[in-house]
Amino acid sequence: MQRYTRTAIWLHWLIAALIVASFSLGVTMVDIPGLTPTKLKYFSWHKWLGVTIFALACVRLLWRLRHPAPPYLDSMPRWQQKAAAALHFLLYVLIIAIPVSGYFYSLAAGVPVVYLGIVPLPVFIGPDPELKVILKQVHYVLNMSLLAAVVLHVAAALKHQFIDRDDVLRRMLP
Structure with a gap:
């Protein structure tokens, strides 16, 4: 059985968490x-997590390009191989697009992102109330899409583990 690399496994589970x-x-x-101090603190943490997820997703994508996933089982x-490939592609797109949409939503709201309260990120757009409304909805829809994709991904992994018993899940376990 071919497995993912340790780095790919580590990045997968860290990003998932x-x-x-x-x-x-x-x-x-x-x-x-x-607008309470607790809510503001949570917003900051949420943004920091988003920036971290984006950075790790970029690392993971670069790693994946240089270290291809193990082939699907014969x-x-x-149709399952094609569905799995499409779902993995969608997960990558969403994991990149969601932090980007959140970042631009924050900028459109007039709130710059300062990573960990230390590193100010570039401001590409100024406050824009109309764009803020659109980006808020985009961020929400992308997140709900990710939730659905993750549920499908987990369901497929569990199906392979408990119904097919084909060790697909073990390829990504530490």
Whole structure:
């Protein structure tokens, strides 16, 4: 059985954990009424997680380009191989697009992003109330799409583990 590289496995699980944390924080912070110190702190943490996820996703993408994924098992039907490839592509697109949409949403809202409260990120656009509304919706839709894609990804991995019993999941386990 061919496995992913240790680096690919490490990046996969680290990014997955950060996405869960960022998503959970995002859901929590938007439910806090008003503009409280806690809400502001959560927004900062959410942005920092987004920047970190974006950076790690870029590293992961570069790693993947130089270290291809192991081939699909011969026992997998061709349609499943194509579906898996499409879902993996979608996951990569979303993992990159979501932090970008959040970043531009923040800028359109007139709130610059300062990574870890230390490193100010470039300001590419100024405050724009109309664009802010659009980017907020884009960020939300992309996140809901990622949630659906992750559920499908996990369901497929569990199907391979418990129904097909073909060790596909073990290729990505540490």
